[in-house]
Amino acid sequence: MSEIPSPPSRIPEQVRRLGVVAVLMAGGFIVVRTWAISPEYKDTSLQKSEAVEREKAKPVHYAGAAACTECHEDQCGEQQLGKHRNLSCGTCHGALQKHVDDPLNEANRPYAPRERDFCPQCHAYDPARPTGFPQINPAIHNPLKPCISCHKPHAPEPPETPQECSACHAEIARTKMVSPHALLECTTCHTTLEEHKTTPRGAKPSRPTTREFCGTCHNKGTAEKSAPKVDLATHEVKYLCWQCHYPHSP
Ligand code: HEC
Ligand code: HEC
Ligand code: HEC
Ligand code: HEC
Ligand code: HEC
Ligand code: HEC
Ligand code: HEC
Ligand code: HEC
Structure with missing residues (x-):
């Protein structure tokens, strides 16, 4: 009686071998993750709380706009009504936590941008700015005078409506x-x-x-x-x- 050859398996040999490798890798991963790594390395809440501690330890530089209201009601109120209402005080005056902590200390005196070249950072003509954003050409827009001699920095408005075409089309x-x-x-x-x-x-x-x-x-x-x-x-x-x-x- 001749032997009947067993039918070939339906899964090809190379796939079965790859399967074994995959099972070994997955098993290895689970073993290492479960028993080999100590718990504190896996605990994210621990990491988060350490990050909070680390950030809290850094010195505070910006006081935030709300901090100014207490002592500078006038400027805060004026700004809220003007076109600059969306700018934070720190945009122009810088980081002021030290000033808030000790306002009478001359060393903490805030910087106030009174010079002419400050405002064009936002207002000089630049085609990349959104259409309608108020822009000027600093070289020909009332040159030599500081911007704040005509525009109040906290509520800027053109000082008066010019009647002459030449005021704008010089x-x-x-x-x-x-x-x-x-x-x-x-x-x-x-x-x-x-x-x-x-x-x-x-x-x-x-x-x-x-x-x-x-x-x-x-x-x-x-x-x-x-x-x-x-x-x-x-x-x-x-x-x-x-x-x-x-x-x-x-
Ligand atoms: C606790 C009260 C207090 C708080 C809060 C405070 N300031 Fe002042 N600030 C003062 C005093 C007082 C002076 C006047 C100092 C002087 O004249 O020597 C002053 C002066 C200033 C000046 C004038 C600088 C100059 O060159 O004329 C600016 C600008 C200013 N503060 C901005 C701010 C801003 C912005 C904030 C919020 C981040 C703020 N201050 C928060 C009390 C305060
Ligand atoms: C667009 C820039 C800009 C922003 C935003 C701004 N300031 Fe000023 N601030 C100035 C300039 C410029 C001066 C100097 C004005 C002067 O000398 O006439 C000034 C002056 C001041 C002074 C001195 C007193 C005075 O009126 O001259 C105080 C106080 C002050 N700012 C507080 C504030 C506070 C509070 C905010 C936020 C609510 C703020 N500023 C937002 C530009 C700005
Ligand atoms: C961080 C950017 C920024 C800076 C710095 C800045 N501005 Fe403005 N300015 C604005 C924005 C935003 C508006 C409102 C634009 C709008 O309403 O579409 C505006 C509006 C204006 C207007 C138009 C008011 C109107 O009625 O059309 C004038 C004038 C003006 N700013 C003057 C100044 C002067 C003067 C300074 C310097 C003390 C200054 N700006 C600094 C962002 C800035
Ligand atoms: C001598 C007074 C004077 C000075 C100085 C001055 N401006 Fe003006 N500004 C005006 C007048 C008047 C207008 C309205 C007519 C016009 O658009 O020229 C105006 C208009 C503007 C506008 C609105 C333009 C628009 O299209 O809506 C902006 C922004 C502006 N100025 C920013 C500045 C800046 C920034 C400076 C400083 C570099 C400055 N101004 C200096 C008088 C002045
Ligand atoms: C003789 C007729 C005439 C007179 C006077 C005149 N313009 Fe014009 N202007 C034109 C014509 C035509 C155009 C169109 C040119 C084009 O489409 O290329 C134009 C275009 C313009 C433009 C848009 C294009 C540019 O060159 O920036 C402005 C702004 C302007 N004129 C302002 C003025 C002002 C301000 C005055 C007075 C000081 C004036 N015009 C006087 C005929 C005139
Ligand atoms: C408050 C400032 C201001 C005054 C005053 C003013 N203009 Fe203009 N004008 C502008 C601005 C800003 C533009 C738009 C320029 C742009 O779109 O690049 C403009 C655009 C124009 C244009 C071109 C319109 C187009 O099709 O692009 C003409 C023409 C013009 N002005 C004529 C005049 C005449 C004539 C007067 C006087 C009766 C006058 N302007 C007064 C600010 C002014
Ligand atoms: C293709 C260019 C061109 C066009 C378009 C054009 N011109 Fe001229 N124009 C000239 C030249 C070049 C001269 C000078 C030579 C001459 O007299 O033919 C001139 C001369 C003139 C003169 C001066 C005549 C004198 O006697 O001093 C006037 C006025 C004139 N043109 C008006 C116009 C008018 C109005 C239009 C539109 C209907 C126009 N031009 C269109 C090129 C042009
Ligand atoms: C309201 C009348 C009027 C209108 C509209 C007018 N002009 Fe004139 N133009 C004149 C006068 C007046 C002169 C001559 C002034 C002088 O030389 O004494 C002149 C001169 C000229 C000259 C000749 C310059 C020279 O001396 O060689 C040209 C070119 C000219 N205009 C072109 C135009 C063009 C282009 C337009 C249309 C955009 C136009 N004009 C619209 C009145 C006008």
Whole structure:
């Protein structure tokens, strides 16, 4: 009687071997984790409480904005109503725990940023800032004077609403002043709502959009006497006038 060969196992040999290795590794991990590591290394609450102790031992530098109210009610109240309400006192005055602990000590006197180059850290033109964020060009915005001579640092507001276009468009106004268009009012070419002076970006003035607009003074045969004439029908018809003539200094 010939021997019947046993049927081959359905699980391939190499998988069974890998299985043995996996079981050994898992077993090893459990053994080491359960018996080989001492409990204090595994106890996270112990680690947490040590971290708290460690952090508590560090010296406190920032007093927090709430600490200032007690002695500087005026500044705190003023700031809450102004545009700077979301800035903490420490943003401008620095870390002040020592000052809070011993306010009369001259050595702890807070720093107050009275100089001009401090404020542009947040307010100088930078295209990366959000649209509508109030920005200025420090080189031309009322140069040489400290910012706080016009803006209260705790409740900054433009000191008064300027009426002249030149208060904000100084460069254009200066250019126009010495050009052939010196005698034209800005509003001849830009219809401007009063709101533009308080919310410039919210109420934008119009701009001329057609050749015919310039033609009202410059076209051959129009009534305006002092303006030099061109024939609108033949003078560079393909382009808008201000592609060649800068309107503020033609
Ligand atoms: C316990 C009372 C007290 C607390 C709390 C306190 N201050 Fe003062 N602070 C004073 C006194 C008093 C002076 C005046 C010191 C002087 O004139 O020599 C002063 C002066 C100042 C000045 C003036 C510096 C200058 O150059 O004119 C600033 C700025 C200031 N504190 C900011 C703060 C801020 C910000 C906080 C909160 C983190 C704060 N203080 C918390 C009592 C306090
Ligand atoms: C945007 C920056 C800025 C912030 C934010 C700010 N301060 Fe000031 N603070 C200044 C400047 C600048 C001065 C100097 C004003 C001056 O000399 O006219 C000043 C002056 C002071 C003074 C001296 C007295 C005075 O009015 O001149 C005190 C007190 C003071 N700040 C407290 C505070 C407290 C409290 C807060 C938070 C509620 C705060 N500041 C937030 C910029 C700031
Ligand atoms: C840490 C950033 C920061 C600093 C520093 C800072 N500002 Fe401001 N400023 C702001 C923010 C935020 C606003 C509110 C913007 C808004 O309302 O959209 C603002 C608003 C203003 C406005 C506009 C008020 C209005 O009615 O449109 C003026 C003016 C101004 N700040 C002046 C100053 C001056 C002067 C200083 C220096 C003493 C200063 N800022 C320092 C963040 C800053
Ligand atoms: C001589 C007074 C004066 C000085 C100095 C001055 N400003 Fe102004 N600031 C104004 C007036 C007036 C306006 C409103 C008209 C305008 O936008 O120019 C204004 C407007 C602003 C605005 C709002 C702009 C907007 O688009 O909403 C900011 C921000 C500002 N100033 C920041 C500063 C900073 C920062 C400094 C210092 C580097 C400074 N100002 C110095 C008078 C002044
Ligand atoms: C308080 C300051 C302020 C005053 C005053 C002011 N402007 Fe402006 N104007 C601005 C600002 C800020 C912008 C926006 C610039 C930007 O978006 O880059 C602007 C934009 C403009 C634009 C361009 C609009 C566009 O389509 O982009 C025109 C035109 C203009 N102003 C004309 C005028 C005229 C004319 C006057 C006077 C009657 C005037 N402005 C007064 C601040 C002012
Ligand atoms: C003769 C007509 C005319 C007059 C006067 C005039 N502008 Fe303009 N302005 C234009 C035209 C046209 C444009 C559009 C240019 C463009 O779209 O490229 C323009 C564009 C502008 C812009 C936006 C583009 C830029 O150059 O920054 C501002 C801001 C502006 N004008 C302000 C003024 C102010 C302020 C005055 C007065 C001091 C003034 N304009 C006078 C015709 C005029
Ligand atoms: C309200 C009338 C008026 C309007 C609108 C007007 N201009 Fe003029 N323009 C004049 C006057 C007046 C002069 C000449 C002033 C002088 O030289 O005495 C002039 C001069 C000129 C000159 C000649 C400069 C020279 O001397 O060589 C050019 C170019 C010019 N304007 C272009 C334009 C353009 C472009 C527009 C449209 C954006 C425009 N003008 C809108 C009145 C106007
Ligand atoms: C492609 C460029 C271009 C365009 C667009 C253009 N011009 Fe001119 N313009 C010129 C040149 C170059 C001159 C000077 C040579 C000449 O007289 O032809 C001139 C001259 C002028 C003069 C001066 C004439 C004199 O006698 O001193 C006026 C006014 C004028 N243009 C107005 C306009 C007006 C208004 C428009 C729009 C309807 C316009 N231009 C469009 C290029 C242009």
